[in-house]
Amino acid sequence: MRVDDCYQLGYVIKTHGLKGEIQIFLDVDDPYDYQDLESVFVKQGNTLVPFFLEYIQVNPRKSITKFEDVNALEDAEKLVGCELHLPLDNLPPLEDGEYYFHQLVGLMLLDEGKEIGIVDSVYEIAPQNLISLTHMGHEVMIPINDEIILSVDFDQKLIHANLPEGLIDVYLEDNEN
Structure with missing residues (x-):
């Protein structure tokens, strides 16, 4: 195993x-x-x-x-x-629309249809679980919650998200200095 x-x-x-x-x-x-x-x-x-x-x-x-x-x-x-x-x-079966965090690894995250990156890992850290992915060469952490993660399509290997304005920019700006 x-x-x-x-x-x-x-x-x-x-x-x-x-x-x-x-x-x-x-x-x-x-x-x-x-x-x-x-x-x-x-x-x-x-x-x-x-x-x-x-x-x-x-x-x-x-x-x-x-x-x-x-x-x-x-x-x-x-x-x-x-x-x-x-x-x-x-693992116990889930209802439609539910997922286990490990299932998100390897899926492409889209923000309003724009490719952001492929999920590298998921961190289960209280009080906020996070998706980690690489965008433009920088690690980006995205909170997992219903307001941000809109849906997961396992057939297409996509996560549809609505990222808060400026979230990605924060990671890119911090790494420029």
Whole structure:
């Protein structure tokens, strides 16, 4: 399994107890969607390693789980800070007009029909999620919200946007100095 074929479910916060249990943060809209989780991929270096769960106790802020064959505090400590991943086909289905942020990468962003750039990445940073793209050789960050991102056309690989006046200019002016 490759990282590109997966989405990040969350990460290991810290150990819990002395018998290999860990606290995890599920970085998802509804953690309770994952209360029947049977396995995850743990990113170790650049490799995804499969782990089966003995159990999981889901809570909104942190959940407690126990992986099979992780039976000691020392084994659990090695997992602290590791990312947890699941295959993309595990994502819950969305309503029409909705999208997952990772689906925006690689799409061309249009502002009133004018090509601005291809989305390089998406940053999920509170309080504002951002699209990152390159325009005229400069990185431009665009907020993801319903007033700016009007629609996404996956068939045409386009994001239709209504950018605030002067947003692009700010990035170009800052980089000229």
